[in-house]
Amino acid sequence: MPMEANFTDGRITEHPIFKFDRGKEVSFYFEGKPVKAYANETIAAALYANGLRIFSRSMKYHRPRGFFCGIGRCSACMMTVDGIPNVRTCMVNVQDGMRVSRQNAFPNADHDVLSIMDKLGFYFSLASGFYHRKMIHPTFLRRIYVKILTTFIGLGKLPPKESVSGLHGSKVSEEADVVVIGGGPAGLTAALEAGKRCKRVILLDDKKMLGGQLVKQTHRFFGDARHHAGVRGIRIAEKLTKQIGELGNVTPFLGTTVFGIYEDRTVAASQGDRLLKIHAKKIIIATGAYERTLVFENNDLPGVYGAGGVQTIMNTYAIKPGMRALVVGSGNVGLILSYQLLQSGVKVVAIVEALPKIGGYLVHAAKVRRQGVEILTSHTVVKALGRKRVTGAIIAQIDDSFKPIQGTEKQLDCDLICIAVGLTPTYELATQAGAQEAFVPELGGFVARRTKFMEVSDGVYVAGDVSGIEEATTAMLAGQIVGVHSSLKLGYGLPEDEKQLEAWVKRLDEERSGPFGEKIRRGLGSLIISEEDKIGVYPTVS
């Protein structure tokens, strides 16, 4: 296959914590060549394991792009699959005989002659929005301009009508007392509590397995025993999933993406070629968060990945992401990721942190330091080196205003730069359901105003990272609170529920009481609204 020189089977065969079930061996075609894969792998994971690093080319300048988020949020991995363009290959499993190719490059994405635009774009002045200023007159030529532009940019080609005439989608209507969107720790506990009380609960998640971020966590959690302290994240996910299965009245729909919440609490979701229309009496949004990136030279080069994307490739699909990694950010995510990289046999060349002190728990920092990893505070990455993939990085010390100090630059030899600089809540569905949003930097970005019991508009709740970036323990508590409160509002409940609810709210306050919770407390300050302040204007659906 037309890939980079180092063609290796990058699959991890042994791991100190995980046991991987790859499923049966299958074979699919990548740009005409057969590729070995396993049924439980996504297309992106299988291609990565086989050495592919350039997944696409950027729209305008045709710069090489690699896998980044691994969870369907960034579009860097879009390819044409069985004739359908723009398929996010990190979200779709491989199938025997499937045909996959990269798009919008000539003759292929490894050697794209259109990448000349990266050098010449400046002279043509292709600055952002140029198509609104140029190529608009005379109007009768606009159709031709559009055709030229779409040939060059990254939107793929629609297949001929005849080749898709055999595809028929279906539509399914469902009813539920409570619909939970997102199956991470918040969604799982919400579905569990609602399932214990209501007649029918539907749990929707766009991944093929439940657990959200937990499925990538090999380390034992902190906290107290009531919230799984001492248990590894992956085991917590398994335990909650099993408890939900035992209830019998919670129906999970996996591989199902919710794209809208409409009037009368109608949830619209797609599952492959199936459209689901679900009418819910109460909706719980627990969609978590997505990763931020960082501005530095060449930050789009294949090999610069989000920390969660690296965890996905390594801990979900058991593929070695690289040989030598630079980790950017020393919060808990950066520290834990560094330890997980070491577990998978990847050398961590350094962790750089812009702040003058380590952001995460010192116990995690001590663990990686014991393995010989240097943590450089007041440092950042200023440039990724390499032409088609990362071959190194330049780091530098920074001053009090976060500017690199000249003369402190240092070159590191690495093929992986992992960005762990924070998360942003996935708040969009809450806004669509009528929530009032506020920008709260302490909570990670836009979040919904909510009542004490996390209701954001009439019958719609939020829980977990979507309501503000915290951690799994608080996400699970919030899930329990909304699961019980929504059930009580529907007239279902267990004896002592009111008392239980107050106890969990108190417990959540306690979780946020330490020095690590100071930022969260500040962020939450102005967000609580009264029952009367809730609004709820949904878009209409016909």
Ligand SMILES: Cc1cc2nc3c(=O)[nH]c(=O)nc-3n(C[C@H](O)[C@H](O)[C@H](O)COP(=O)(O)OP(=O)(O)OC[C@H]3O[C@@H](n4cnc5c(N)ncnc54)[C@H](O)[C@@H]3O)c2cc1C
């Ligand atoms: C490296 C790392 C280490 C961590 N370590 C700890 C720790 O030690 N202790 C701790 O308490 N916490 C830890 N956390 C934090 C914790 O994992 C998160 O705070 C927690 O997972 C948030 O839970 P959640 O349910 O809100 O979201 P998530 O776990 O992100 O789950 C959200 C789910 O919703 C799905 N989803 C999103 N949008 C849609 C949609 N439109 N349709 C359908 N499904 C959708 C997502 O795919 C996902 O499965 C760690 C996180 C990371 C990344």
Ligand code: FES
């Ligand atoms: S959408 Fe697939 S890697 Fe981000």
